[in-house]
Amino acid sequence: MESYTTQFGSLKSYQKGGVQVIADRVENYAFSNVFEICSSARPYERVVFGLNQIYVLEAVRAEGHSPWFLCAHDEFVLCMDGAARIDLVEVDVPRLPEDKLGAVSLPNPPEGTPMGWIRIQRGHQALLPSQCAYRFDSATPSVLVIQTCKGDLSVERWAEICQRTGAAEEAEGGR
Amino acid sequence: MSVAPVVSEETGALGANRFGYQKFALGSFSFERDEYFAHIAWSHGTHTMDVGDFLRALMRDVAWGFFYGYVHFDSVFGTCNHYGTVDVFAGTYNSNYKRAGVDELQNHPTDRVGATFVAMIEDWTNEGFDPFAAPMETGSPYGPNRGSNLEAVRRARSTATRCVGLDGDAPLRTDGSGYPVNRAFADVDQSEPEVHAEPGFEDRVHAFNLFAYLSRSDVTWNPSFTSVVKHSFMCPTTEEHILPIVHGNDRVEWFFQLSDEIHWDISTRDTAEPRSRVIMKPGDMAAMPADCRHQGFAPKRAMLLVWENGSPKIVDEISSGQAPVNPVDF
Numbered sequence A: 001m002e003s004y005t006t007q008f009g010s011l012k013s014y015q016k017g018g019v020q021v022i023a024d025r026v027e028n029y030a031f032s033n034v035f036e037i038c039s040s041a042r043p044y045e046r047v048v049f050g051l052n053q054i055y056v057l058e059a060v061r062a063e064g065h066s067p068w069f070l071c072a073h074d075e076f077v078l079c080m081d082g083a084a085r086i087d088l089v090e091v092d093v094p095r096l097p098e099d100k101l102g103a104v105s106l107p108n109p110p111e112g113t114p115m116g117w118i119r120i121q122r123g124h125q126a127l128l129p130s131q132c133a134y135r136f137d138s139a140t141p142s143v144l145v146i147q148t149c150k151g152d153l154s155v156e157r158w159a160e161i162c163q164r165t166g167a168a169e170e171a172e173g174g175r
Numbered sequence B: 001m002s003v004a005p006v007v008s009e010e011t012g013a014l015g016a017n018r019f020g021y022q023k024f025a026l027g028s029f030s031f032e033r034d035e036y037f038a039h040i041a042w043s044h045g046t047h048t049m050d051v052g053d054f055l056r057a058l059m060r061d062v063a064w065g066f067f068y069g070y071v072h073f074d075s076v077f078g079t080c081n082h083y084g085t086v087d088v089f090a091g092t093y094n095s096n097y098k099r100a101g102v103d104e105l106q107n108h109p110t111d112r113v114g115a116t117f118v119a120m121i122e123d124w125t126n127e128g129f130d131p132f133a134a135p136m137e138t139g140s141p142y143g144p145n146r147g148s149n150l151e152a153v154r155r156a157r158s159t160a161t162r163c164v165g166l167d168g169d170a171p172l173r174t175d176g177s178g179y180p181v182n183r184a185f186a187d188v189d190q191s192e193p194e195v196h197a198e199p200g201f202e203d204r205v206h207a208f209n210l211f212a213y214l215s216r217s218d219v220t221w222n223p224s225f226t227s228v229v230k231h232s233f234m235c236p237t238t239e240e241h242i243l244p245i246v247h248g249n250d251r252v253e254w255f256f257q258l259s260d261e262i263h264w265d266i267s268t269r270d271t272a273e274p275r276s277r278v279i280m281k282p283g284d285m286a287a288m289p290a291d292c293r294h295q296g297f298a299p300k301r302a303m304l305l306v307w308e309n310g311s312p313k314i315v316d317e318i319s320s321g322q323a324p325v326n327p328v329d330f
């Protein structure tokens, strides 16, 4: 039987595809690559690379300890490269207003009840439950994607992360 | 094709032809299959499709409940979802058919179209042919009526309401539940995340292996919901060979390539003129604008995260111009 090798990308090694324009604007596709974004992002910066009205997908370079985050609604995190530990705390205060969109960072470690911890690696996805504080920790640079709403911490720099010319520009990256 | 008296009011079945397949009527459209082809006829035209291609397209339309927006079976025939009613059309989004006035569009209650399409997929799919499977993984769709494959065509689409694997939500896929790892993903890591929940927090400290879940998918080009934030739906899917339909958007959707490679042909939504090609490799992200139609090609089974906005207001917001057809302005 034919044997197959599944191709994944990583910070160390990724290949980018691209948009080949026929009669179009390349910007319509907001084409980017999560490993390229996270190669140059600051740790735990939440770089928006998918946007649909109030909803975003954020690309996050995980490296060392993150701040503590809190969000009024559920979020989900998917690990695309490396690994990360997630600590969860049920906070006493402050609860966010129910309609607050996106995560906020907490100035101090949260006071509350430890809920447990999770260790995810490539391909694993975790729930970041509403109104619970969480913190990431990653020993080596890793890549996370967060499903959430656009909020105070969401960083948009589309012109920098997206393909700008219509010819195929197949890039390769990594160290 | 002359229209015989309707045998079933519910499905529009007209009785079997000499190949053993039911003929169907839906408004002014009629549908008949022979050994190789599906034949569609309406008041001003006729159309022929390879029956394998037709059944693979029909299967997606049925399983997705007519999906978001337009499901083009090919450049002529398709459906458009109005969430309660469905347009069934031929040539409407093809400029020459339209110009010649040989196009047809009829709107019906969703249940009416659904009943006919479900009866058709069940009657026209032979034993040994699975319209959800990649072509290398299934038998032939051709020949006279030869049994059925109800188990395959009645698969329910997995739709988590919060997250796959939570108690009471969509279950994980395992060998035991009938989801072995697919041959193309035999090398995908099956480890589970380490989850350490303090007593009382087991229902909120949750993680699962999404790539392992996808490696065990037994269908192609059939997004399931795995995690939900308000109306933000993660709809990952495994793709191999050709998307059996051309999807016309009524909203922006996004593609995030998790593994391997998919090539997309993008055309104008209403007239099918080529706009772009998009080549996607692992880690690539691309929006599909709300005014495009698109079809994907996956040389090797690939994991694709389709990311949808299921807001009930979004179609009106886009069609009225309140929301842009391109998601980002820069």
Ligand SMILES: [Fe+2]
Pocket: B247, B253, B288, B294
């Ligand atoms: Fe689509």
